[in-house]
Amino acid sequence: MGRPKKITPAVEKAPLRLPGTFDVLPEQQAAFHSFMDRFLNLASTFGYTRIDTPMVEDARLFKFWQQAATGEQLLTLNTAAREHVWAVKPTNIFGLVRAYLEHRYFEREKVSKWFYASPVMYISKGALRQGDELGFQIFGETAPIADAQIINLVMKLFHEVGLNNLSLEINNIGCLECLPPYQEVLKSYFKEKKYDLCENCVELVDTNPVAIFACTNISCSTVAAEAPVLVDYLCENCRHHFIGVLEGLDELGMPYNLNQKVIGKPWSRRTIFEIRYKGEQGDLTLGTGGHADDLIQSLGGTPASALGFNTSMETVLNALNLANLKFTHKTRSEVFLVPLGDLAAKKTLRLFSDLWSHNIAASEFIGPGSIKTQLKLAESSKVSIALIIGQKEAREGTVILRDVRSGMQELFTIERIIEEVKKRLGR
Numbered sequence: 001m002g003r004p005k006k007i008t009p010a011v012e013k014a015p016l017r018l019p020g021t022f023d024v025l026p027e028q029q030a031a032f033h034s035f036m037d038r039f040l041n042l043a044s045t046f047g048y049t050r051i052d053t054p055m056v057e058d059a060r061l062f063k064f065w066q067q068a069a070t071g072e073q074l075l076t077l078n079t080a081a082r083e084h085v086w087a088v089k090p091t092n093i094f095g096l097v098r099a100y101l102e103h104r105y106f107e108r109e110k111v112s113k114w115f116y117a118s119p120v121m122y123i124s125k126g127a128l129r130q131g132d133e134l135g136f137q138i139f140g141e142t143a144p145i146a147d148a149q150i151i152n153l154v155m156k157l158f159h160e161v162g163l164n165n166l167s168l169e170i171n172n173i174g175c176l177e178c179l180p181p182y183q184e185v186l187k188s189y190f191k192e193k194k195y196d197l198c199e200n201c202v203e204l205v206d207t208n209p210v211a212i213f214a215c216t217n218i219s220c221s222t223v224a225a226e227a228p229v230l231v232d233y234l235c236e237n238c239r240h241h242f243i244g245v246l247e248g249l250d251e252l253g254m255p256y257n258l259n260q261k262v263i264g265k266p267w268s269r270r271t272i273f274e275i276r277y278k279g280e281q282g283d284l285t286l287g288t289g290g291h292a293d294d295l296i297q298s299l300g301g302t303p304a305s306a307l308g309f310n311t312s313m314e315t316v317l318n319a320l321n322l323a324n325l326k327f328t329h330k331t332r333s334e335v336f337l338v339p340l341g342d343l344a345a346k347k348t349l350r351l352f353s354d355l356w357s358h359n360i361a362a363s364e365f366i367g368p369g370s371i372k373t374q375l376k377l378a379e380s381s382k383v384s385i386a387l388i389i390g391q392k393e394a395r396e397g398t399v400i401l402r403d404v405r406s407g408m409q410e411l412f413t414i415e416r417i418i419e420e421v422k423k424r425l426g427r
């Protein structure tokens with residue numbers, strides 16, 4: 001038996017990350033953690049519990065998404081031997097509905113309130129699009145007040161992380177009773193103005209005329225501004241619902257803009273809203289929320305309402321960056337360990353654990369370093385105590401305690417050091 005010639009497969013040069021994907025580097029994590037802290041805190045205050053669904057699902061789950069997608073495709077897995085195609089989730093809501101039905105939450109509780117933070121991926125115009133979606137989702141019968149409450153929650157979330165200058169753009173897209181007749185009204189309106197619409201919108205006239213409202217082309221916007229508005233065509237239930245939501249917002253003292261350009265996804269129903277951040281360097285939509293009330297039924301469940309909001313890690317990081325907000329990692333360490341030499345390094349391993357078991361967090365410089373370098377690090381990490389162990393101390397079982405600010409040093413036996421550190425930390 002000969003030895004394998006090469007046990008490490010090698011490529012000339014590590015390939016770069018794929019277009020459309022991204023790294024979130026350690027220096028970007030403080031900002032995101034700060035956001036997530038508030039996200040988790042508010043989720044629990046408002047009574048949401050976490051749910052995680054798999055990355056990959058049976059592709060049939062995403063039929064609605066596929067029908068609605070323009071220029072976007074599912075990322076499917078090679079499935080020659082399988083009966084059904086597998087697909088990476090392009091967004092979370094479909095997996096959430098599947099879990100709601102599969103685990104029969106509709107029988108277990110009147111209302112399910114969930115939050116999630118989970119990666120999504122799909123193909124857009126031939127390139128990968130990666131995202132880390134996070135949001136809130138409610139399934140079950142809810143009153144209009146629930147819409148106002150979820151808006152309240154997400155506005156609080158963005159405010160608390162330091163984003164001001166937010167605007168709430170709200171619309172009502174109707175339901176299966178009032179939306180189709182309105183689409184007909186729109187169709188005939190836009191047909192007459194066909195020559196003023198962009199190429200893209202001309203195609204939408206017959207298939208999804210409501211989507212023309214979202215077009216940013218000036219000519220299309222001018223035509224759309226004169227179009228009949230859905231609010232005038234809402235059925236009695238939708239009208240009642242919308243008034244309830246707006247009254248809820250008034251009660252909360254929350255300003256909003258009625259904006260018929262906000263149309264949501266093809267599965268959006270009734271309330272649909274966007275939270276926008278208005279920065280000096282431009283605007284950014286922080287996230288979209290609203291109802292998707294036919295989704296449960298479209299996946300075989302008994303009709304139930306679905307209300308949610310979602311954003312993504314990339315959007316949040318972009319906004320925090322645009323707002324020029326700075327975040328730093330909170331270091332918890334109170335003591336810095338400074339070993340000099342191999343024997344001392346071994347002793348600090350033990351000392352680290354002893355401190356830890358007394359609930360004192362220590363940090364240290366990993367790797368060889370002179371006393372000067374290590375003490376500098378101690379200073380920059382803002383701890384008040386450095387514990388120095390040199391060769392002599394390591395052999396004699398002693399530790400030098402140094403007050404980092406004053407530079408005063410004192411020698412203690414290793415048995416006494418924990419008590420002394422505790423005393424100095426005021427424990």
Ligand SMILES: [Zn+2]
Pocket residue numbers: 174175176177178179234235236237238239
């Ligand atoms: Zn309706």
Ligand SMILES: [Zn+2]
Pocket residue numbers: 197198199200201215216217220
């Ligand atoms: Zn257009």
